[in-house]
Amino acid sequence: MRHTFTGGVFMAVASALLGTMGGLTPVIAANPVDDRPDAEVQPAGGNVPTTGADVIVGSISGVRQFGRAGDIGSGKVGVSVATTSCNKGSVILKWNRLPATTHPLIAQHLYRMRDVDGSTRFEQVGISWIKHGFSTIQLDVCGFGCTLAPTNQELGVGCSDPYTLSTNAIQCGVGPRNIFHPFKGTFPTGPDTGFNVCGQNFPSSNHVNHVHDGVSHRMQVRDQDLDATANAGARYFAEGHYVMAQEYDDAALNGFEALFNNVSYTEATVTGPDVDGKFTFTTLTLPATTIREQPALNAWTSATQTIVEPDSGNDGRAILAHQVTDLGDGTWHYEYALYNQNLDLAIGYFEVPLAPGVTVTNAGFHAPDQHGPELHADTMSNEPWSIAELSDSILFSTDDFAADPLANAVRFGTLYNVRFDADSPPRPVNAVMGLFKTGESVEVATLGPSPVGPPEIVHGQSGVSFGNHAFSGYVDPRRESTDGETPNLGIAEMVIKFDRPVRAVDGGPVHAGSFIVRETGMGPPPGITDVIVLDPQTARVTLSRPITLREWTTIEADVESDTGEPIENLGDLGPGMDEADRIDVAALPCDTDGNGAVQPLDMIRFRQYFAGTTAPARGVPSDYIDTDRNSLVQPVDLIGFRQGLAGTGNATTAWLTKSVNHSRP
Numbered sequence: 001m002r003h004t005f006t007g008g009v010f011m012a013v014a015s016a017l018l019g020t021m022g023g024l025t026p027v028i029a030a031n032p033v034d035d036r037p038d039a040e041v042q043p044a045g046g047n048v049p050t051t052g053a054d055v056i057v058g059s060i061s062g063v064r065q066f067g068r069a070g071d072i073g074s075g076k077v078g079v080s081v082a083t084t085s086c087n088k089g090s091v092i093l094k095w096n097r098l099p100a101t102t103h104p105l106i107a108q109h110l111y112r113m114r115d116v117d118g119s120t121r122f123e124q125v126g127i128s129w130i131k132h133g134f135s136t137i138q139l140d141v142c143g144f145g146c147t148l149a150p151t152n153q154e155l156g157v158g159c160s161d162p163y164t165l166s167t168n169a170i171q172c173g174v175g176p177r178n179i180f181h182p183f184k185g186t187f188p189t190g191p192d193t194g195f196n197v198c199g200q201n202f203p204s205s206n207h208v209n210h211v212h213d214g215v216s217h218r219m220q221v222r223d224q225d226l227d228a229t230a231n232a233g234a235r236y237f238a239e240g241h242y243v244m245a246q247e248y249d250d251a252a253l254n255g256f257e258a259l260f261n262n263v264s265y266t267e268a269t270v271t272g273p274d275v276d277g278k279f280t281f282t283t284l285t286l287p288a289t290t291i292r293e294q295p296a297l298n299a300w301t302s303a304t305q306t307i308v309e310p311d312s313g314n315d316g317r318a319i320l321a322h323q324v325t326d327l328g329d330g331t332w333h334y335e336y337a338l339y340n341q342n343l344d345l346a347i348g349y350f351e352v353p354l355a356p357g358v359t360v361t362n363a364g365f366h367a368p369d370q371h372g373p374e375l376h377a378d379t380m381s382n383e384p385w386s387i388a389e390l391s392d393s394i395l396f397s398t399d400d401f402a403a404d405p406l407a408n409a410v411r412f413g414t415l416y417n418v419r420f421d422a423d424s425p426p427r428p429v430n431a432v433m434g435l436f437k438t439g440e441s442v443e444v445a446t447l448g449p450s451p452v453g454p455p456e457i458v459h460g461q462s463g464v465s466f467g468n469h470a471f472s473g474y475v476d477p478r479r480e481s482t483d484g485e486t487p488n489l490g491i492a493e494m495v496i497k498f499d500r501p502v503r504a505v506d507g508g509p510v511h512a513g514s515f516i517v518r519e520t521g522m523g524p525p526p527g528i529t530d531v532i533v534l535d536p537q538t539a540r541v542t543l544s545r546p547i548t549l550r551e552w553t554t555i556e557a558d559v560e561s562d563t564g565e566p567i568e569n570l571g572d573l574g575p576g577m578d579e580a581d582r583i584d585v586a587a588l589p590c591d592t593d594g595n596g597a598v599q600p601l602d603m604i605r606f607r608q609y610f611a612g613t614t615a616p617a618r619g620v621p622s623d624y625i626d627t628d629r630n631s632l633v634q635p636v637d638l639i640g641f642r643q644g645l646a647g648t649g650n651a652t653t654a655w656l657t658k659s660v661n662h663s664r665p
Contacts, residue, residue: 067214357452490546
């Protein structure tokens with residue numbers, strides 16, 4: 001698997017939450033200049049305002065096609081969503097038009113939810129460029145109680161401002177999605193360069209020498225994603241999203257929740273196309289059906305979500321939604337949606353761990369189309385993510401930021417899907433979400449395939465301390481006594497790790513009865529006094545006393561997987577074998593190289609481990625040369641080693657020339 005950066009905020013939440021659906025329908029009159037209603041203040045509602053700035057989408061009142069590019073059936077249509085913003089905060093919101101940067105930015109999105117081969121898919125099928133807010137008409141659609149601001153370059157406390165279908169379809173006054181910070185709301189400013197295609201052009205909304213067709217800059221949706229025949233039974237959801245720098249400026253004092261509640265959605269039915277290639281979108285009477293302050297992803301109520309905030313307070317939020325469906329033929333469909341609400345870092349890859357024995361088929365990827373090449377705007381890639389099945393995971397990824405800053409990452413306001421089928425039921429896992437701009441990653445709680453087959457002990461390896469991960473064939477060469485008389489410093493506990501979640505054969509957590517201790521010597525082996533479950537795959541086993549000197553001690557596991565498959569007991573497989581159900585450990589002080597005999601060569605190996613010129617094949621140097629067992633490798637450990645060879649100091653005997661009494665089991 002790729003490297004993992006542990007950090008950020010990860011909160012598992014139910015996706016079935018429903019938002020406030022109340023509100024008042026305003027009385028409006030057409031405005032011939034910008035096709036927006038004149039101001040009329042409605043009766044006050046019972047809203048308790050947010051402290052500071054807080055803009056929300058109070059209503060989505062319609063969806064309409066405004067143009068087309070390409071042939072019917074294989075082309076695209078340009079779609080607009082009517083949005084009404086509401087000032088839920090306690091201060092007047094700034095709505096200063098360009099070239100000012102103190103106004104909201106508005107995005108429009110369309111999603112489709114449908115069943116495919118027995119499982120649900122929630123996919124984004126359309127995104128728009130970003131509209132710059134330019135003036136307000138102050139109503140009270142949200143019923144908060146509108147206190148009018150002095151000018152149309154502001155939105156009063158409790159007031160609403162409608163941007164109609166035709167207003168949001170205007171192709172001037174919009175800019176590319178990647179030029180602003182989606183959490184902080186900042187974007188470049190600059191002077192008006194004058195009339196050219198559009199009446200005004202600014203660095204963040206530059207249309208000089210553009211050629212606008214029916215879909216340019218509008219929310220672009222493929223015919224094939226809307227066609228009623230190809231999408232029988234599909235449901236569609238239109239979303240409006242406002243981003244405002246004033247919210248971030250106030251957040252340092254008032255908290256950041258206002259930066260996560262400015263997206264809302266509504267459901268729309270789609271029919272068509274007719275003979276002219278027009279699709280018809282129908283929404284119910286609004287604003288009662290607008291789900292306020294929630295992303296459209298929440299309409300996928302059968303999915304579970306995990307919220308990801310890797311740099312809380314400085315950057316925004318992504319959400320992972322997942323659903324696993326039993327297909328009834330011995331396979332399960334794993335569906336994941338990666339939604340970037342306002343995370344500037346963006347998402348560049350997603351990796352799901354695969355347990356041993358799992359077979360994956362039908363892996364797939366879906367993303368909305370990025371807009372095509374345009375002057376004065378970066379052209380984002382539409383290259384599908386690569387899919388690689390690795391030794392222990394399946395990886396979905398675009399190019400790294402260093403290789404291509406315009407690669408097809410999950411940026412602001414977009415939702416990408418990855419999916420596969422597997423021959424194994426789900427279990428909780430930590431997937432890895434890669435942060436595109438930094439190359440770092442975060443672990444995200446989700447579901448992944450369970451292991452297939454019986455569990456096995458995972459024997460330790462180089463670089464993993466014996467104290468954290470036991471391994472077979474270990475000979476402990478460290479000091480055995482604190483007083484030179486009683487062997488009381490040997491191994492008395494070890495951590496045993498399995499390759500999958502396990503449980504006791506009685507169905508509960510593993511316990512002392514889940515392990516059996518044997519020794520090659522004549523005396524009775526130590527007992528087990530305690531077993532602590534560290535995680536579903538790992539347990540710390542505590543013995544009643546240190547293991548016997550110069551004898552091999554075997555700890556055998558009698559457990560089963562969390563799906564009920566018992567661990568295989570194949571017996572002793574012979575010297576040098578890592579066995580599935582047992583750990584073999586010996587204690588021979590001063591045997592630094594672990595060959596079962598104390599020789600002058602062990603002094604050479606001690607010095608090499610101490611100097612770092614070589615490393616043990618298994619474990620870490622401190623497992624072999626931390627003679628006083630204080631978790632530090634110090635010069636005093638060399639003194640203790642020499643005392644052990646000679647039988648002086650705290651050694652119980654002179655260990656030079658001594659050997660393990662028996663060969664490894």
